[in-house]
Amino acid sequence: TGTIWILYNDGTQLGVKSSEATMTYIDQDGGRSRYMDTDVVPDIVKLKLEKLPKVVDILMRSQATTISGPLI
Numbered sequence: 001t002g003t004i005w006i007l008y009n010d011g012t013q014l015g016v017k018s019s020e021a022t023m024t025y026i027d028q029d030g031g032r033s034r035y036m037d038t039d040v041v042p043d044i045v046k047l048k049l050e051k052l053p054k055v056v057d058i059l060m061r062s063q064a065t066t067i068s069g070p071l072i
Contacts, residue, residue, distance in 0.1 A: 006048070006055055014048045023049075 003017040003024075013026040021037040025045045035041050041049070 006052070008048065008051075012048065014045070014052075016052065 002019050003015045005013060005015045007013050011028045013024075015024040015026075017023070023035050023045075025033045025035070025048070027033075033042075033045075035045070
């Protein structure tokens with residue numbers, strides 16, 4: 001679907017879909033929130049988004065290598 005999903009060690013998830021400028025945040029209880037790029041995003045989601053550039057950098061450097069285990 002073109003969505004990049006990140007599963008954090010605390011059990012939360014963040015899915016970013018650049019083609020639609022949307023993101024989905026799933027909290028530890030399974031609650032799902034969807035945000036557009038024009039929405040006000042809660043601080044907890046902002047903290048998760050701060051990790052995204054590092055994740056992308058790791059994925060870009062890995063090229064065809066399979067990554068298993070935590071990235072950050």
